[in-house]
Amino acid sequence: MSATSTQHLPDPGLRDRFHRRALEHQRPLSTVTTAYTVVAFLCMVGARNLVGAPAAPLAYRLLCALVLLLLVLAIPAAKSPWLFGAIGVAYMQVLLAGLALNIAGLAQPLLWVLPALVAIPVCAAPLWLTPAHFFIGSALFYAAAFALLPGEAHPHDVDVVMGMWIVAIGVPTSIVFHFAFYRFRRNHFLLENQLAELAATDPLTGLQNRRAFVKQAERRLDAIMPDVQVSAIFLDLDNFKSLNDRCGHAIGDHALHQVAQVLMDETTGNDSVSRFGGEEFAVLLHDGLDRALQLAERLRVAIAAIERPDGSLTASFGVAEHRHGESIMVLLDRADEALLRAKHSGRNRVCAARALPLETLRRVASDAHEEGGEESERGAAQRYRWEDFYLISHFQPLYSLSHQKQVGFEALLRGEKDDGTLVPPAVMFAPKPSNDESALDRASHAVHLGNACRALPGDAWLFLNILPATFIADGYADRLATIVRSAGFETERVILEILESHGGSVDDMSRAAALYREYGFLIAVDDFGAGQSNLDRLLRIRPDLVKLDGELIRATTHGTEQPILPKLVSLLHQAGMLVVVEGVETTDELILAVESNVDFAQGYLLGRPAAEIAPPESVHRQIDEAFDVIAQGRAHQHALFESEVEPYRIALRIAADVLLAGTIVDDAFATLATFERCISCFILDASGRQIGHEVPGPAWSKEGASLHPVANPRDARWDHRPYFRNAVLLPGVTVTSNPYLSLASGRPCIAVTLALQLATGRAVIGVELDWAELGLPWPAGE
Template sequence: MRPTVFPFAIAKGDRKRFHDRSLDHQRPLSFGTMMLSIGAYVLFAVARATLVAAPFPLAVSVTALVSLALLVMAIPRTHTTAQFGLVGVCYVVIMQMAANELVAGTLNPLAWMLPAVVAIMVCAAPLWLTPAHFITGSICYYAATLPFFFGLHGQPESQAIFLVWVAISFMTACVFHFGFYRFRYRHFQLEQQLTSRADTDPLTGVKNRRAFLDAATARVEASQRAKHGLMLLLIDVDLFKSINEQFGYGAGDKALQNVANAIVETAPVPALSARMGGEEFVVLVDENALTSPAEFAEAMRAAIARVPRPDGYVSASIGAARLTPEDTIASLLERADEALFRARQAGRNQVAFERGRTLVPVRNTASSGAASTLASFAPLAAPPHDASREAATPTRWRNATLVSHFQPLWSLPRETLVGVEALLRGEDDAGNLVAPATLFAGLTLAELGELDVLSHACHLRNASGRLPAGARLFLNILPSTFVRAGYENELARMADEAGLDPRNIVLELLESDDASPDALSLAANRYRDCGFLIAVDDFGARYSNLDRLLRIQPDLVKLDGELIRARNRRSGRPLLRDLVMLLHQADIAVVVEGVETTEELVLTVESKVDIVQGFLLGRPTASLSPPALAPARIDHAFDVVAESRSVRMCRFDMMMQPLLDTLAQAAAHVRAGMPFAGALEELRAGALCVRVFALGPLGRPALYEAHGAANACVNDGRSVSTGTLDGRWDHRAFFWKAARKQGRAIYSGPMLSPLTHCLCIIASIAIEMHGEQILLAAELDWASPELPWPEAA
């Protein structure tokens, strides 16, 4: 809509904001203009005193000058438009009254007055904040000229000339004032639009992250001064990525818009709502506007759960935190983030409240700067001083000095430091690190072997006398160096010279194909005889395969970073737990490296990993002092796992119980003589049911089988089975567990269905009919992402 200069055409709220904003802009402009006008007044007074013989009104001029100066000094201190307008009116009136006195007694007062009359109003016109100020100021100013006008009595020609110039100056002033007023209003509108766009998320229409942080900071400070409570909700849309992947980004955008609308409609009017990025939203609300914080958070979750998505309804995990006297918005967000993390870990679609002050941020990844990450780690006591190390001759390679950086390894069950991995680095003559591409590029096999041996000597010397108590030194070694005849004795001698026991040294076999598995196996026995421990690095990548692992029989295995992030293709659940279980069955301890986020640390705890290593728990540095915060991070991960396991199991049991009750009811119907098809129909129609079946006393014959409602979702034709239950099933847990608890419905799993090749939970019950056992069972889809299935049922 085209803006207008008329104030009554501007909405009242906009008008006040516009005038307040104009006040900020006009103060410095008015201050400068009024200072210049004082200078013009002084020149006018000097000219009058110099050129006119009549007595000079010194007292009036000095009083006027002082008054004008005081008014100018008051300009920066005005806080309202009324104050600013009053200063302007007083200023022009005093200026004109002083001019009246100065021109009195001159031979041609009209010639002296006309420039002042024209200049004062024309120059002041743009400075008036509002048309009301302009009109009031003009009336008062021209009223101040009346003594001069009546002083021209008997000079009708001069009076006429004066009125003509007054009219000209007033019309010019009107053009200047209203033109500049319109310009300022258009500038204000543009500024508002730009501010709105800068502060608003364009997709959802709520505030963006920057605007929220600015507004929330002010809200937190005001609440702490007034001692009012605030609650912050951090909201994350569950499995949002699946919407974009399955139905396109348009469907994802629509879901986010609907979620934002649900948040705004549920939150009280004074609440701050914003999209923090991606599928994450935040709400900051005054607790005085809530009857119950817990009820409000649950109402928010329920409102979002009513938002549709193409395949059902959206759900969200919510983390809630309440303001404490020493909080900042950053600390409040941090605690809410930790609560949100626990809500997601516990199965999503629920609210989790803060547990109190957290010392462990949940978002600490490799993307954070090294300096900021290291600054958060308070070092432990310095290791003992070792003068012999300082006197040792540095190792040179390719115009660089080889140095050791050490990265800590932590035992999860004991929450203690159990080792440090020595990593080779190079420094130039100025002490700057040399890029790995420069240090290691273009090496032949012989040069790689030479550098490998030099690195061992360097690491052992640098760790001498500095290894933390109870910690082992992890050394990388090339397979070609590992199988070299007699090198185990040479390495043991270097360790002894450094004052280190080989039993405290772990040799990590790097991923390479320059040695056969048989040669590695024989060499491993020789190193064990010297006391060294053996580890296989990057298991699962390229040549570090299962055959090589079983031949070497290492003491530890380091899982490749990509392998630990492997997930089930349907449900997205991690496979790390199963990999760890496999290695533990081979009597091998598992090390997971590359742990960079709290989520990954929690995953290692859930998967019963033995040792972890990564940026989250300590970056490689020249210091051997372990980070003090790492044990707290590990302890926090255990807390999260314990809480989430309890919540997931509780929710899982609550969802399974109706299915078990239905199965028990079906068993009662079968005992009463109802056919299998009729007795199992209700169970088969369930949304999670893949198939139902009945088996004879030894798991055969198959008495009945039928597909369930979920079969079409999981059966994609990949199964190599013929689709029947012919065979023997009494070795499966669902069979013998039910047989042991005759007449009681139980569940077991997950197990891979032989018919659908999908993981399923199996609910089963064994009953006796005509002297024989009959088993009724139902396969339930384990991979359904919206269900709170625990990691192991």
């Protein structure tokens, strides 16, 4: 029987699993059976006390019962077959000792023990897990029985009868029972094992199928220690569908079988290998990323040596290292992401999963610590591998125009090839099917923070671009705060620039902005004036700074070509936001930024993006010179403007004197109405409504026809206009307004007005001047 067992279970590992599986099944039955035997023994002790013959002390017999009970309680705790067998042997020896004590002093002890000598081995036979246990336990039982039981004189026929019961009935029956149950358990286990293997095996390749692979991987990941490295390799055969389509599925199946053989040859018994589905395969190995990449490269070369009718078989690989607490599916998803990059970057290659931003930052800190000292803090910029190039940081300075100094640096992501040349941004940021824009965005934050702690002055702001999708991602505010602190930064020194050109839900961004502010971050809206930017988004997000798109500094009003920047900056300041203007490339644009009361400026004129921070002294001089130019130009501009409008002031005062003398309106304005830029002369009453008709001038004919519904000034009241209010505040003084867009004419105009007391009451007289011609001076305050 032992030989038969070995023949069916040749694998020691399989035999061991069978015995352990049998142990799981036997524990409940053995516990119940032995417990019942304890009860039977106590009944026998009770029956013995009813006999008047001398007996062994009751305490000894009850002690045997107690030991038997303890052995029963030990059965559920038995973790190995040998321990289970040892408990069985001990149980039978103690039971025999109890029987010997119980029959001591009896006249015919064999009548008491013969049934037990037959029944106990027979009943115990199915409970022994292995033949070895059975033979050892039974032999020791009979040897102890003949040694312990008293050998009193009895007739020869009694010996014959006892031998017949034991040898002819007890021993053969126990042998049959044991091996019958053993064979039943073995066949059940083999069937169960075969079904499990069929359920867990891919029938074509013989590898694990997906379900079995995931289940086994989950058990392994749950059992590993935190310091143990585990990696996953995900591979996909390139252009496999074309092989099936051109050559047939039989050729394709053969190729899959060859790939499976390569995987089995290159991996060890401790690795899990699976056909994950179709032409996809997965490997889980107890090694770090570097060793997994080496294995993947060996597999790639080996698979590339497999011939197919139309060339050679190739495969693309994605490799990821397990992170603590990560599930198998998340690990495989990261490996799959790397596989997609391998596919889209040319196939037949190995790509590694990208590191988390926090891991990247820790690598920065670790490298700096190993290098040590001031030299490491101000050493060369760190590079981080991303696809087939490195990620590096370039910093572009921002200047406070009022303070005339660097106050911050915008971090810009760049790609660098192995030879040191830069990857064109159009290539680096080109949309790709495998490109996870948010992943690159998050990685850039750790890269920039790692390099900023080395390159930036200690009191400067760091401007980080952030995509709306990243900005509103759940938990990223907390994660980014952790990364910032790990870099040795304060969150108060980090300004997050939301890229307005990428859109996003304004409600989500508004809620996210409030959360980031709780961590101490400042918020900026980038590229205002491009994409989906508008004032409503600004007023709901409430950024601390607004970065104006570079085109806005060059934008002008229609007709007069006057810059709109001053008015826009004034509007944003009134909304409580500081203003940064980008794209300052010329001295004239710098002067305009200063003149427009811009808070901060950046651009190629002030500093190009670079890995190293350039000395700011020359820029300080440029800004200072811009202030000087503005101071000088303001006086000149004022003089030009005054010289242009002074004749109209004089003529208006003359017209006022004539009106006060009682001259009619047409005659009073006759001279003023002949001036070149005069659109019309008018009189407004105390409520701002026009009195009588206006007197047209030479510029009247230029009136825009498209504004006919509002072209008649007599239909409106104008006391809300600054030119009316200022005149009323300064009666008797001619007041000149700033340029405004006239509703009556649809053109930029200037009004010269004067408040006086007519016989009919207080009035304001004035002249509206056409100020749309290019080259006309504007007030210095505009």
